[in-house]
Amino acid sequence: MTRRPTNSLYWSQLLLMLLVIVGCERAPVVTTKTSPPRLLSLEPLATIDVGRFFPSDVIDVADCTLWLVGSEWGRLVQLDLPSGTARTLGRLPGWTRNAQFEHGPAGSILAWSQDATLLAWLAHDGSLLRTIQPPTHPWLGPAVGPATVLSDGAVAVAPLSDRPLVPSPRPWQGSALLWLIGADGTASQTLGRVPDSGGTYLSSAQAGLRLGSIGDTLLTFWLSAAMLDRFAPTDAVFQISGSTRFPKYFEARPAWEDVWNAEWLLNGEQPIVYHIPHFHDATFARDGRLLALRNAGVRWHANDSPYARAMFALPGGWVATSRWLEISTYRGESPAAYRLPGEWASKIVATDIGMLFLWLRDGSIAVVRDPGAAPRCEVEPEIRIHEADAPRPPSYLDGTGSRDPL
Amino acid sequence: MRPSHLSNFVVFGLGLLLLGQLWYRPGRDETSLPEGLYPGMPVPELDVRRLAGSSQVSLGHLVGDVTACTLLVIVRPLCPTCARMRVTWPSRFAAWADSVAAQIQPVWLSVGGHDALEAFVTGYRLQEAGITLVSVPEGFTSATYDALGVLGTPTLYLVRPDGTVVAGLIGDRLPPVALAAEACL
Numbered sequence: 391m392t393r394r395p396t397n398s399l400y401w402s403q404l405l406l407m408l409l410v411i412v413g414c415e416r417a418p419v420v421t422t423k424t425s426p427p428r429l430l431s432l433e434p435l436a437t438i439d440v441g442r443f444f445p446s447d448v449i450d451v452a453d454c455t456l457w458l459v460g461s462e463w464g465r466l467v468q469l470d471l472p473s474g475t476a477r478t479l480g481r482l483p484g485w486t487r488n489a490q491f492e493h494g495p496a497g498s499i500l501a502w503s504q505d506a507t508l509l510a511w512l513a514h515d516g517s518l519l520r521t522i523q524p525p526t527h528p529w530l531g532p533a534v535g536p537a538t539v540l541s542d543g544a545v546a547v548a549p550l551s552d553r554p555l556v557p558s559p560r561p562w563q564g565s566a567l568l569w570l571i572g573a574d575g576t577a578s579q580t581l582g583r584v585p586d587s588g589g590t591y592l593s594s595a596q597a598g599l600r601l602g603s604i605g606d607t608l609l610t611f612w613l614s615a616a617m618l619d620r621f622a623p624t625d626a627v628f629q630i631s632g633s634t635r636f637p638k639y640f641e642a643r644p645a646w647e648d649v650w651n652a653e654w655l656l657n658g659e660q661p662i663v664y665h666i667p668h669f670h671d672a673t674f675a676r677d678g679r680l681l682a683l684r685n686a687g688v689r690w691h692a693n694d695s696p697y698a699r700a701m702f703a704l705p706g707g708w709v710a711t712s713r714w715l716e717i718s719t720y721r722g723e724s725p726a727a728y729r730l731p732g733e734w735a736s737k738i739v740a741t742d743i744g745m746l747f748l749w750l751r752d753g754s755i756a757v758v759r760d761p762g763a764a765p766r767c768e769v770e771p772e773i774r775i776h777e778a779d780a781p782r783p784p785s786y787l788d789g790t791g792s793r794d795p796l
Numbered sequence: 797m798r799p800s801h802l803s804n805f806v807v808f809g810l811g812l813l814l815l816g817q818l819w820y821r822p823g824r825d826e827t828s829l830p831e832g833l834y835p836g837m838p839v840p841e842l843d844v845r846r847l848a849g850s851s852q853v854s855l856g857h858l859v860g861d862v863t864a865c866t867l868l869v870i871v872r873p874l875c876p877t878c879a880r881m882r883v884t885w886p887s888r889f890a891a892w893a894d895s896v897a898a899q900i901q902p903v904w905l906s907v908g909g910h911d912a913l914e915a916f917v918t919g920y921r922l923q924e925a926g927i928t929l930v931s932v933p934e935g936f937t938s939a940t941y942d943a944l945g946v947l948g949t950p951t952l953y954l955v956r957p958d959g960t961v962v963a964g965l966i967g968d969r970l971p972p973v974a975l976a977a978e979a980c981l
Binding site for chain 2: 401442444462463652653654655656657660696697701779780781
């Protein structure tokens with residue numbers, strides 16, 4: 391039997407139909423665009439078992455001495471690295487949850503928290519020097535976000551960053567992304583624009599920023615856009631002086647949102663923003679280097695819960711399957727990629743003592759050698775924090791109970 | 797049937813499937829959603845078992861036959877937020893209750909069974925912190941989820957001494973102090 395040309399036409403149509411049907415399935419598509427770089431190794435120095443302390447940040451306050459701050463109650467613990475001993479200094483004055491630190495001039499430390507409405511300058515003994523009241527945000531009210539200190543003592547704040555459930559601005563509300571607050575505490579300038587992505591919640595999901603500075607240049611790194619911007623002052627006004635776009639290793643469906651309302655609950659509106667940034671976290675070292683945790687592999691995790699299916703049109707979410715660390719100059723030059731301990735970290739902190747701190751999946755913190763600097767002190771390889779993060783350490787948090795990984 | 801007819805049939809069928817996919821937008825099935833506990837509704841009469849002493853008690857009796865308000869927190873042993881709350885919640889609740897300045901009894905109800913609850917809290921001294929721990933002996937069924945309006949954990953309800961709901965919340969949050977003070981003082 392001779393093969394008729396119409397048969398091949400039918401089979402082509404069949405294949406096309408199958409492809410279209412697959413395309414109509416609900417799982418968002420992820421495509422890989424660039425082959426991964428060669429990963430270098432990080433040299434492990436120590437592991438910190440945080441016990442029940444759950445620090446939200448760590449900062450080097452002197453050679454070989456760190457502060458860790460409890461994420462729930464803002465309790466400050468001072469850790470001596472060579473001996474591995476920790477002691478409680480007290481609580482951060484004025485607020486509690488998720489405090490973060492930045493180095494300031496003359497050994498001072500800037501503390502901020504998204505759960506607070508003030509920033510605070512602290513002395514190196516932990517005492518409060520003064521507070522900074524940021525400008526009232528047009529749709530968030532008093533709001534604080536990632537901050538950095540410039541060479542003249544001015545502070546840059548990104549109040550929208552890492553607030554995925556904050557409604558997007560309305561056209562009449564303005565859309566400034568960054569504020570500059572002068573050393574005298576008065577707001578001097580706004581910078582950037584919140585991306586207009588439509589929807590009710592989408593904009594702020596893409597406004598994830600990390601801030602840093604070198605000299606009088608302000609550095610901003612967009613986690614979702616994989617973009618490094620540099621702002622330099624011209625006649626006392628900051629203007630963008632350069633940008634570097636980092637390569638992207640995957641392309642996922644653009645961010646979208648799904649909002650459902652449980653009317654019987656006070657916080658009944660249940661919005662979900664489906665978005666996976668190219669970088670999960672980043673930090674700038676004081677020499678301007680950018681250290682960024684890249685979401686290297688991502689996949690869509692479908693949620694088959696009947697309630698999730700009933701509430702949301704597309705139940706599930708993005709999951710990062712692997713990460714690596716990228717280090718580059720403040721211009722985005724000379725990038726190098728490093729394999730993370732356990733191929734994973736959720737937060738990175740750079741220090742001036744030649745060590746990087748990585749929050750691992752099991753709740754511990756890995757201390758690794760900074761590839762760009764030699765460690766400035768010895769460190770005990772196994773450190774255990776016995777302190778508890780509580781307003782007053784009560785008896786039931788005395789550390790005698792068992793602890794399983796969260 | 798000749799191959800070309802078979803192909804015709806298959807392509808026609810797939811075409812119908814494609815049209816169906818395009819017409820049907822998969823998603824919400826409103827009928828399967830629970831109706832939760834609206835303000836003013838009584839907490840349902842569920843049989844729960846206390847971890848301490850393993851005695852059986854009605855949930856309505858536990859929260860509605862008392863002189864104080866109740867903060868009923870529904871937790872799931874495998875939920876990461878709930879796991880962390882074992883450490884952070886008691887002190888935060890105590891500070892919140894101080895702000896409310898009213899007597900409020902905290903009750904944690906686990907969606908897992910009795911054994912799962914016991915494993916979940918062992919070593920965390922929650923009972924010493926004044927929290928009453930209870931579970932539905934065999935674990936939650938879909939009817940239990942529906943009755944309590946649990947779409948995710950933790951879900952909590954502030955309950956008046958007469959057993960009626962003041963307000964519900966989802967997530968690791970506490971009700972507004974002013975609301976609790978008005979209902980419980």
